Amino acid sequence: MCSLRLCNHQYADAAQVAAAAARHIAEVAQQAIAARGRFQLVLAGGTTPLAVYAQLVAMPDIEWARWHLFCGDERSGAADDPARNSLAIEQIVLAQQPSAAAQWYPIRTEIGIETAATEYAALIRSRLPFDLVLLGMGEDGHTASLFPQQPLPSGLVIPVYQAPKPPATRVSLTPAALVATHNLLIIITGASKAEALARWQQGADLPISRVAALHQQVTVFCDHAAASALN
Numbered sequence: 001m002c003s004l005r006l007c008n009h010q011y012a013d014a015a016q017v018a019a020a021a022a023r024h025i026a027e028v029a030q031q032a033i034a035a036r037g038r039f040q041l042v043l044a045g046g047t048t049p050l051a052v053y054a055q056l057v058a059m060p061d062i063e064w065a066r067w068h069l070f071c072g073d074e075r076s077g078a079a080d081d082p083a084r085n086s087l088a089i090e091q092i093v094l095a096q097q098p099s100a101a102a103q104w105y106p107i108r109t110e111i112g113i114e115t116a117a118t119e120y121a122a123l124i125r126s127r128l129p130f131d132l133v134l135l136g137m138g139e140d141g142h143t144a145s146l147f148p149q150q151p152l153p154s155g156l157v158i159p160v161y162q163a164p165k166p167p168a169t170r171v172s173l174t175p176a177a178l179v180a181t182h183n184l185l186i187i188i189t190g191a192s193k194a195e196a197l198a199r200w201q202q203g204a205d206l207p208i209s210r211v212a213a214l215h216q217q218v219t220v221f222c223d224h225a226a227a228s229a230l231n
């Protein structure tokens with residue numbers, strides 16, 4: 001058990017976090033499909049979740065044709081830009097599990113971030129609530145493309161300008177959209193995240209803490225390295 005109240009599952013390393021997160025997601029998927037006939041999953045960007053996705057596609061008994069895959073945020077660029085979160089998801093998930101492709105909803109930043117944000121808001125409005133939103137956390141406490149020192153956004157999806165982490169222009173689901181979900185799972189690994197995780201524990205006003213505070217039951221999986229500065 002980790003001492004951050006919300007960090008309720010601590011594992012030895014990033015590989016164990018990925019395995020546990022994949023098991024958790026698969027369990028929630030089974031329950032959602034039994035209850036509602038489909039599983040609506042919002043995928044996190046960045047590098048941390050890639051090992052989770054690799055674990056998921058290798059799992060037997062997953063009904064990929066019933067999985068509906070959304071993105072929590074996207075970086076601007078062409079669809080095949082290596083910086084795009086969607087490209088990694090397509091290469092890891094859809095290349096292995098093509099039956100999920102018909103229910104795959106990337107944020108199309110190639111059409112421009114304002115238009116893409118408007119388009120994605122219209123798409124998800126009719127799909128809420130999600131079944132599970134998966135989030136990572138950056139070294140500055142950002143999550144999705146919600147960065148510190150930005151005004152609290154309204155609506156469901158926003159264009160982001162001047163992000164401190166490249167690329168500067170992005171599209172992000174807002175806190176209101178990210179918490180419109182039955183389950184919220186946050187994964188945090190590595191020593192480079194330790195300071196931000198400790199700041200969250202101490203009550204700092206970070207995007208990750210703002211989002212987590214809006215959901216009643218947040219699950220956080222972290223590894224020992226990320227938890228190393230917690231009290």
Ligand SMILES: O=C1O[C@H](COP(=O)(O)O)[C@@H](O)[C@H](O)[C@H]1O
Pocket residue numbers: 044045046047048049072073074075085135136137138139142143144145165
């Ligand atoms: O830019 C982003 O960063 C965060 C954290 O990424 P990671 O590589 O440190 O895991 C990620 O959660 C977000 O979706 C992404 O666009």
